[in-house]
Amino acid sequence: MGKITGFLEYQREVPADREPLERIKGWNEFHLHMDDEALRTQGARCMDCGIPFCHTGKLISGMASGCPVNNLIPEWNDLVYRNLWRQALDRLHKTNNFPEFTGRVCPAPCEGSCTLGIIDPPVTIKNIEVSIVERGFDEGWIVPVLPQVRTGKRVAVVGSGPAGLSAAAQLNRAGHSVTVFEREDLPGGLLMYGIPNMKLDKRQVVQRRIKLMEAEGITFVCNTEIGSAAFPADRLRSEFDAVVLATGATVPRDLPVEGRALDGVHFAMDFLTANTKGVLNRSGDVISARDKDVVIIGGGDTGTDCVGTSLRHGCRSVTQLEIMPRSPEERAADNPWPEWPKIHKVDYGQEEAAAKFGADPRTYLTTATGFEGDGNGTVTAVRTVEVAWEKNDRGQFTPKPVPGTEQVRPAGLVLLAMGFLGPEQALLDALGLERDPRSNVRADYGRYATSLPGVFAAGDCRRGQSLVVWAFNEGRGAARECDRYLMGSTELP
Incomplete structure (x- = not known):
């Protein structure tokens, strides 16, 4: 695998x-490529x-360890070396339908x-992964492959x-006729409207794969929104032999504090989606x-994307509040290899905010307690307090708020990037599907079968908010x- 003494001779480079x-002057991808x-x-x-x-693609301490789609990494690294x-490329495609996506947005x-x-x-x-697939597109090796039967x-x-x-790609490979329904105006879901263009180019990368x-x-x-009056949920089962639900976990976590209804307070995903539509x-x-x-x-990634997008708009200032403490510079004793490094x-x-304003925008161990307005219904400030993490009686x-640390911070735009609670329930209710205690579709990992025969569930609507690469894993599994x-x-x- 690779050069036997390679790790002794060469240093890591990205x-x-x-x-x-x-790069904050525009929306083009900011990564350059190596020769x-x-x-x-x-x-x-x-x-x-x-x-x-x-x-390996295992969960250790609740976090991914190794590649969830089980990429044959040592094998294609060796092939690149040679x-x-x-x-x-052939070896990479054995496990990964879309390495141009994971090679850009997966946290690795x-x-x-x-x-x-x-x-x-x-x-x-x-970086080697994305370079392999881009070489494949450049050389014309990646072409449409239709099922023989x-x-x-x-x-x-x-x-x-x-x-x-990923479910659609695999089911089509098996010879089934696949129709993918999307309520937005363009296909791609999170890849199209949830991730900004500077991380994942929509025309050159996402739409290229959709056309293929x-x-x-x-x-x-x-x-087309399934479950609406225009397309009732029961049409799925009457017009198709099987259904795969991959609706994501799109219900955002809210912050029900004073002033939440003021203009200028938005969910992060609404901000990012509207921005990409504008681009x-x-x-x-x-x-x-x-x-x-x-x-x-x-x-998290959503908060970072809001920072980068705000800078490209030309914001006056940007502050990112994180309720958790700053992570250590190196692995802690309770975070050993091969766990995901919490550093x-x-x-x-x-990085962009520091270059523009001179400092990292993150403020740790701090939460918002309310929003203030101008008297005409528009947000002007955020009230915050520092917190300390303490054990409760359980x-x-x-x-816990730290007395005496209250602040009022100016704000003309507030973006809530606190994660997601689970899938939207209307379609699941219409189908009469069983849910787990977290409101996700009940379907065992590895089987993906819901309580309704012929209906399968994959990705965040089944497992809750997670990594893109886990969604690819589950889409492939549900297709199987x-x-x-x-x-x-x-x-x-």
Whole structure:
């Protein structure tokens, strides 16, 4: 695997990004690319570790360890090192339908569990992955592949996000006629409207894959909400032989404090969706951060995306409130390899804010207690307080306000980025599906069968808010079980 002494000879390198103050002037992707020789050198660092943990895809301490789609990472790293790019692409596609997406937006749990990471910086897996697939597109190796035989079975996939797309791709590969329903005006779900263009280009990357899937025989029906009067839920079962639900977990966590109803307080996903529609010149009004003091409540990828988007609008200032403490610089004793490393990271949005305003925008151990307005219904400030995490009478850690730390922070735009509670319930109610205690569709992992025969569930609507790569894992798995239901057996992985 790679060069036997490669990890001893070569240091980890990642491609440079465009300079922060330059890239915030537009919406183009900010990652640059490495040349082939540099990529081969990075592939050489993939040591012959004997028991590679990078492709295990396990949950350890509730977090992903290794690749959830079980990418054969040591194998395609070795092929890149040996300059066998076409074979590397074939090996990559064995487990991953869309490496151009995971290579851009996956947080790379594979690198967190890389064996080399015990003693040195891990192998540069994510960048090699995206470089392989982009080489495949550039060379014309990636072309539509139609199934040799159609089964005559019709399958509906509800939702065109990561889980829906992977389920559709696999079911089409098995020869079924697949129709994907999407309520937005363009397919892609989270990939289209939840992730900003500077992280994942919509025209050059997302729509490129959608067009390829259409050429392979998959039908996308947009502007259609299943369960509405225009398309009642019972039509799914009457018009299709099987159904895969991949609607995501789109109910955002709210902050019911004083002043929540003021104009200028928005859910983060509404802000990001409207912005991408504006970038693509689609209909709708952009929620602008221009010349405003922006306060983002919540961390994670969504909070970072709000920071980067606000900077590109030309905000006056940006502050990101995180209720959790700052993570340590290195793994803590209770966070050993191969767990996901819970360490402090500076993502692209924070890097850009620091370049623009001179400091990281994050304020830790702080929460909002209310919003103030101007008397005409528009937000002007956020009231905050610092917190300390203490155990309650049940032994659970909860945040407690610290007296004397109250502040009033100016805010012309407040964005709530505190995660999601679960899937929307109207369609699930209409179908009469069983739910788990967290309001997700009840369907066992690995089987994906709901309480309704012929109806399967995958992705965040089944497991709750999670990583894009877990959605790809579940979409593939649901397709396999759906194919087994339709045909009695399956050859899908």
